[in-house]
Amino acid sequence: MDTRIEIKDLSKNFGRKQALSHVNLEIGQGMFGLLGPNGAGKTTLMKIITTLTKKSSGEVKLCGIPVEECGKIRKMIGYLPQDFSMYGNMGAYEALDYLAVLSGMNKKERAERVTEMLEKVNLGEQRKTKVKAMSGGMKRRLGIAQAMIHNPKIIVVDEPTAGLDPEERVRFRNLLCEIARERIVILSTHIVGDIEATCENIAVLDKGEILFQGTVAQLLEGVKGKVYTMEVSTMELPMIQEQFLVTGILTGGSTAHIKIISEEVPMEGALPAGGDVEDAYMYLMNHDSASRNRA
Numbered sequence: 624m625d626t627r628i629e630i631k632d633l634s635k636n637f638g639r640k641q642a643l644s645h646v647n648l649e650i651g652q653g654m655f656g657l658l659g660p661n662g663a664g665k666t667t668l669m670k671i672i673t674t675l676t677k678k679s680s681g682e683v684k685l686c687g688i689p690v691e692e693c694g695k696i697r698k699m700i701g702y703l704p705q706d707f708s709m710y711g712n713m714g715a716y717e718a719l720d721y722l723a724v725l726s727g728m729n730k731k732e733r734a735e736r737v738t739e740m741l742e743k744v745n746l747g748e749q750r751k752t753k754v755k756a757m758s759g760g761m762k763r764r765l766g767i768a769q770a771m772i773h774n775p776k777i778i779v780v781d782e783p784t785a786g787l788d789p790e791e792r793v794r795f796r797n798l799l800c801e802i803a804r805e806r807i808v809i810l811s812t813h814i815v816g817d818i819e820a821t822c823e824n825i826a827v828l829d830k831g832e833i834l835f836q837g838t839v840a841q842l843l844e845g846v847k848g849k850v851y852t853m854e855v856s857t858m859e860l861p862m863i864q865e866q867f868l869v870t871g872i873l874t875g876g877s878t879a880h881i882k883i884i885s886e887e888v889p890m891e892g893a894l895p896a897g898g899d900v901e902d903a904y905m906y907l908m909n910h911d912s913a914s915r916n917r918a
Contacts (some may be wrong), residue, residue: 625687626652628672628777628807633681635667635831642667644831646681654803656822657811658904664831665811666705669781672809673702686776701770705782707762711755715746715765718754719772726773740768744798760791767798777807784817796821819900827907834907839900846898846906851883853893863890868909870902884909 628650635643642664659665670676671683674693683690690696710718716737723733741747744764754762763783770778780799784792799808800821810822818825818839825842827835835842852871855863857879863869867889871882882896883889884906898906 626776626807627684627686628809629682629684630672631682633668633671633683634679635664635671635676636679642831643671643678646828646831646833648826648833648836650807650809651824652803652807653824654800654822655807655809656818656825657809657828658813658815658818658825659828660813660908663813663828665813665828666781667831668828669702669704669779669809669811672777673697673700673779675702698773699775700777700779701773701775703763703766703770703778703780703783705785707766709754709762709765709769712753714751714753715741715757716750718765719768722769723772728773736772736774740772743771744768745794758791760787760795763787763791763795764798767795767802771802775806777809778802779809779811781811782813783810784812784814792817793820815901815904827904829908842900842903842907843898846884846903848895849884849886849906850896850898850902851885851889851893852880852896853883853890854878854880868905870905 628648630646630648633643633646634641646668657665657668667676671678671690672685674690674696678690685696686699688695710721713721719737719740720733723737728736741750744767746761746764746768749757749761754765757765784795787795796817799810802808810817812818823838825837825839826833855878857874857877860872860879863881868884869881870884873880882902883893884902
């Protein structure tokens with residue numbers, strides 16, 4: 624069976640505003656990261672994939688099925704939107720059970736599946752806890768449980784760790800990686816650390832256009848030999864930031880240890896350093912922005 628999402632020449636317009644422009648992507652099984660700033664078009668793309676928004680042009684197929692066949696698509700996909708909310712006065716088990724009813728499960732299936740999902744997302748002991756009394760991280764994990772209740776082949780999560788504390792963020796990322804062993808999971812986010820920690824294959828979207836698609840290793844190649852570190856006076860910082868792309872600053876007293884991305888040695892005293900995903904992402908975004916301005 625085809626276990627891919629194929630997107631060909633996809634565009635989406637809202638009146639005169641173009642949210643997506645000729646997007647081409649192929650997404651296979653496992654974790655796939657969609658990275659980009661707020662307003663890049665990520666949520667629009669997620670909503671088209673999940674049949675919540677109609678495309679203007681192009682082709683989208685999920686496991687060989689055109690996105691226009693909404694009934695078939697919704698049976699195979701689970702979605703955790705950015706603004707996720709559930710029935711606040713219901714307990715976790717009750718809320719999931721209600722959603723399982725809407726999915727067409729019988730009583731026996733619901734009893735097994737709801738319990739299984741609560742355990743999977745580590746909410747078994749909170750089965751009676753009201754949704755409105757849960758922490759942000761618990762609500763997000765419950766959101767994954769509702770997205771998986773009908774055992775979909777594809778899970779789409781939009782900005783899932785925004786607002787979570789570091790411990791909950793790590794726990795949630797680990798949960799997504801576990802889920803992705805058996806299905807396609809698309810993680811849409813503007814948080815570079817989430818992509819770096821979970822995804823091998825990624826795409827970068829900005830202003831409705833795909834700037835990059837490939838592996839994290841391939842993205843890192845873009846800054847190979849272009850990252851430098853050095854110590855400077857804090858008085859020099861404003862001038863250096865005007866001249867160079869500075870991706871890290873650690874101040875201590877009157878000096879600062881900085882990381883610079885530059886095509887050549889930026890200044891005397893700069894030492895070569897290894898780049899990370901955030902450096903590569905910032906370089907890509909800055910380089911593309913400069914190219915657009917020149918055009």
